[in-house]
Amino acid sequence: MEVRVKRSNLLSELIPMQGIVERRTTIPVLSHILLRAENDRLHFASTDLDVSLTSSCDAEVASQGSIAVQARKFLEIIRAVGAEEVHLELKEEGRLRIEAGQSDFKINGLASEDFPTLPEVPEDGELSIPFALLKQAIGRIIFAVSTEESRFQLNGALLKLKDGGLELVATDGHRLALVENDLSGATASDGVLVPRKALQELQRFEDDGDLRFRKSEHHLSFRLGSRELVCRILEGTFPDYERVISKENDKQAVFDKQALSQAVQRAALLTGDRARAVRLELTSGNLVITAANPDLGEATEQLPCEYEGDELKIGMNPDYLVHFLSAVDTENIRLDLKDENTQCIGYPVDGSDTRYLCVIMPMRI
Amino acid sequence: MRERRPKVASAAIEEAPEPASENGLAAARDRRILHCDMDCFYAAVHMRDDPALRGKPVVIGGTPEGRGVVAAASYEVRAFGVRSAMPAARAKRLCPDAVFLRPDFGRYRSESAQIFEIFRQFSDLVQPVSIDEAYLDVSGVWRDYGSATELAKRLRARILEERGLTVSVGVGPNRLVAKIASDHDKPDGLTVVSPRRVGRFLAPLPARKLPGVGPVTARKLSSLGFETIGDLRKETRERLEQLLGGYGGVLYRYARGIDERPVRIDRVRKSLSSETTYARDLATEAEVRAEVARLADGVAASLEKRELSAGTVTVKVRYSDFETVTRSLTLSAPTSEASVLRSTALVLLARTDGGRRPVRLLGVGCSNFMHGSIEQLRLFSSGT
Numbered sequence: 001m002e003v004r005v006k007r008s009n010l011l012s013e014l015i016p017m018q019g020i021v022e023r024r025t026t027i028p029v030l031s032h033i034l035l036r037a038e039n040d041r042l043h044f045a046s047t048d049l050d051v052s053l054t055s056s057c058d059a060e061v062a063s064q065g066s067i068a069v070q071a072r073k074f075l076e077i078i079r080a081v082g083a084e085e086v087h088l089e090l091k092e093e094g095r096l097r098i099e100a101g102q103s104d105f106k107i108n109g110l111a112s113e114d115f116p117t118l119p120e121v122p123e124d125g126e127l128s129i130p131f132a133l134l135k136q137a138i139g140r141i142i143f144a145v146s147t148e149e150s151r152f153q154l155n156g157a158l159l160k161l162k163d164g165g166l167e168l169v170a171t172d173g174h175r176l177a178l179v180e181n182d183l184s185g186a187t188a189s190d191g192v193l194v195p196r197k198a199l200q201e202l203q204r205f206e207d208d209g210d211l212r213f214r215k216s217e218h219h220l221s222f223r224l225g226s227r228e229l230v231c232r233i234l235e236g237t238f239p240d241y242e243r244v245i246s247k248e249n250d251k252q253a254v255f256d257k258q259a260l261s262q263a264v265q266r267a268a269l270l271t272g273d274r275a276r277a278v279r280l281e282l283t284s285g286n287l288v289i290t291a292a293n294p295d296l297g298e299a300t301e302q303l304p305c306e307y308e309g310d311e312l313k314i315g316m317n318p319d320y321l322v323h324f325l326s327a328v329d330t331e332n333i334r335l336d337l338k339d340e341n342t343q344c345i346g347y348p349v350d351g352s353d354t355r356y357l358c359v360i361m362p363m364r365i
Numbered sequence: 366m367r368e369r370r371p372k373v374a375s376a377a378i379e380e381a382p383e384p385a386s387e388n389g390l391a392a393a394r395d396r397r398i399l400h401c402d403m404d405c406f407y408a409a410v411h412m413r414d415d416p417a418l419r420g421k422p423v424v425i426g427g428t429p430e431g432r433g434v435v436a437a438a439s440y441e442v443r444a445f446g447v448r449s450a451m452p453a454a455r456a457k458r459l460c461p462d463a464v465f466l467r468p469d470f471g472r473y474r475s476e477s478a479q480i481f482e483i484f485r486q487f488s489d490l491v492q493p494v495s496i497d498e499a500y501l502d503v504s505g506v507w508r509d510y511g512s513a514t515e516l517a518k519r520l521r522a523r524i525l526e527e528r529g530l531t532v533s534v535g536v537g538p539n540r541l542v543a544k545i546a547s548d549h550d551k552p553d554g555l556t557v558v559s560p561r562r563v564g565r566f567l568a569p570l571p572a573r574k575l576p577g578v579g580p581v582t583a584r585k586l587s588s589l590g591f592e593t594i595g596d597l598r599k600e601t602r603e604r605l606e607q608l609l610g611g612y613g614g615v616l617y618r619y620a621r622g623i624d625e626r627p628v629r630i631d632r633v634r635k636s637l638s639s640e641t642t643y644a645r646d647l648a649t650e651a652e653v654r655a656e657v658a659r660l661a662d663g664v665a666a667s668l669e670k671r672e673l674s675a676g677t678v679t680v681k682v683r684y685s686d687f688e689t690v691t692r693s694l695t696l697s698a699p700t701s702e703a704s705v706l707r708s709t710a711l712v713l714l715a716r717t718d719g720g721r722r723p724v725r726l727l728g729v730g731c732s733n734f735m736h737g738s739i740e741q742l743r744l745f746s747s748g749t
Binding site: 148363364365 | 741
């Protein structure tokens with residue numbers, strides 16, 4: 001393998017690869033990326049066995065070939081060298097020579113045969129999704145994906161195609177976020193669970209084109225330009241989420257999103273690390289947010305709002321509310337409530353016709 | 366060992382020393398502690414409120430079709446061998462006619478609050494042990510009733526009259542003796558052990574009645590010829606320490622009925638755990654997983670009883686070569702739910718070699734408590 005490649009091209013492919021490679025792995029090859037020179041392209045691959053990423057960039061290929069190199073070290077070297085062009089050459093002893101300007105490095109690599117074979121997803125049944133739409137949808141739900149390993153079936157989001165629509169749902173058992181967008185060409189099918197890591201890496205893609213989505217029995221493929229992310233479908237049963245989107249919440253309050261978010265964050269300064277709870281008290285046209293901590297003291301925040309129902313008190317984890325408010329892009333939001341034991345449902349007000357909501361289970365104080 | 370025994374046989378006639386006679390403190394001679402333990406509390410509440418259940422075998426806990434465990438069993442069903450923390454499905458097999466009821470912790474809590482209200486009318490020093498169990502220090506007040514026995518009788522009568530429930534009470538010069546005494550004539554019993562009778566009361570009882578003597582220690586003691594508390598009293602402190610380590614010294618004192626732990630009202634629990642040492646090492650992953658799940662359920666039941674939620678779960682594994690490892694995980698929200706504790710404990714177990722290496726001890730614990738009054742509610746009732 002011998003190849004000449006622009007340093008900037010190399011960098012823009014190497015950086016996204018870092019999110020995939022495992023930092024602490026017991027299998028050395030998983031901290032490596034696979035480089036392969038072929039047909040005037042330099043190809044890249046990284047995997048943690050569940051999520052893998054492949055891409056390529058233009059290169060002058062003098063001779064074909066491949067090698068796996070330590071992802072982090074390779075990136076550090078390419079970042080550090082000054083020249084605009086990098087010359088890569090595979091030496092016999094399984095080492096990669098990197099020449100750039102006055103720099104000349106030889107780094108140890110692993111044979112490409114040691115690199116895991118990546119799953120391939122057949123091209124039939126491909127669906128086109130505007131990437132901007134998917135990226136925005138992920139941003140609106142990813143905060144609700146559970147990070148608790150013991151709830152493996154909640155360690156991802158449900159991606160469900162509907163006739164002419166795409167739905168993404170995430171929950172950690174305490175709150176749930178759901179977004180549904182129009183998507184021409186989509187036909188209803190069973191939902192699949194996309195692991196959190198795949199969602200995070202997809203968010204980092206940069207392009208404004210269309211993303212091509214495919215699925216096989218065990219894998220999903222997301223391809224954008226020369227980049228393809230393939231992930232294993234998370235096994236498990238996603239809870240029956242439509243059931244918790246209560247339609248009986250008859251008390252509605254509308255808030256200035258920014259003002260509510262700031263008030264909640266201020267009150268939350270006086271909650272403890274463990275008992276993260278603020279109390280919301282709604283009376284006609286007014287919201288009082290209080291927090292109390294025996295070690296610290298008490299906080300009270302007042303906020304005008306549009307509300308005309310009976311007095312209502314409800315306890316809530318302030319982080320859950322703030323996460324939702326940060327994901328909304330409208331000026332106002334609405335909270336639909338019933339009582340202190342029933343989930344609260346937040347909606348953006350006057351947004352696009354996208355369906356977006358966040359269900360938050362209260363805290364009993 | 367054998368030649369050492371007769372040397373200390375004189376200890377057998379030594380009565381529990383009364384601190385009062387030793388240091389002349391009248392207050393210590395007047396010390397009287399009650400241990401009050403409601404009889405079969407959860408089941409009794411249901412049976413009181415629903416006459417149709419009286420005299421029937423009643424099991425409180427998970428459904429026998431599911432994976433839940435028995436939280437409480439009436440005396441009628443205990444006769445069939447049903448015990449707390451046993452899988453509900455097994456209870457059903459042992460006693461097919463049992464009535465299975467889901468626990469109603471809200472009801473137990475409010476009942477408990479009313480019972481503790483009565484306790485507090487007898488003493489300001491009430492130390493709750495759990496929802497249905499407490500120590501009362503009545504040292505300063507028992508003379509008003511003539512005797513501690515009379516006080517205990519009145520307390521039992523009031524609980525029966527006002528709450529329609531029975532409580533077993535043990536009276537002793539300290540917590541240790543009171544606790545053993547309350548169990549002596551359960552249910553609906555009253556056992557009074559005066560300071561002078563402590564030695565005679567404890568001597569014939571099996572060693573496992575002493576706190577800290579679990580099945581494994583009991584077996585070890587038995588193999589060394591110690592069956593009763595009286596047997597233990599014949600041994601020197603040095604010998605017990607040699608056999609049992611630091612606990613030997615505690616046992617030496619307990620066997621003599623000595624316990625100076627005060628009744629505290631402000632006890633703050635920092636952690637709670639359940640551990641078992643196995644007589645035979647656990648060798649298969651299935652065995653180890655099943656045990657960890659069982660221990661986690663036990664911890665969940667203890668949390669529920671104490672109205673606590675735990676933020677951190679810990680699993681302890683001791684391999685057959687005595688190497689011991691612990692793994693901990695902090696949850697996103699404190700919980701007392703068995704399903705969450707169980708699945709978290711199993712995730713932690715997977716981070717050990719338990720199951721791949723033989724295991725002699727397993728423990729599941731939790732810490733980082735939050736009092737149950739602040740609780741994050743769940744969206745999905747299944748515990749998902």
